[in-house]
Amino acid sequence: MVIFKLDAEFYELVDKLLKKAENDEELARGVVWIQKQSERHGTSFYEEFFHVMYLAEMQARAREWVKNR
Numbered sequence: 001m002v003i004f005k006l007d008a009e010f011y012e013l014v015d016k017l018l019k020k021a022e023n024d025e026e027l028a029r030g031v032v033w034i035q036k037q038s039e040r041h042g043t044s045f046y047e048e049f050f051h052v053m054y055l056a057e058m059q060a061r062a063r064e065w066v067k068n069r
Contacts, residue, residue, distance in 0.1 A: 014049050 021027040038048035 010050065011046060014046055 017027065018031060021031045034048050034052060035045055037052070038045045041048060043051070
């Protein structure tokens, strides 16, 4: 697996989302899912969060590319 070096800004962003999840049931379910995935893949929560966000961005770009072809 590719190792990603995560910077302090990214950690801060994720920490803010975790804080918001305390009051947002849907976000909290997403956090739990990411935690389970990180355990399954043997990665840290932050690495898994980055991976999920990266895949979402790539999918969005692919959809945009197909739309504009």
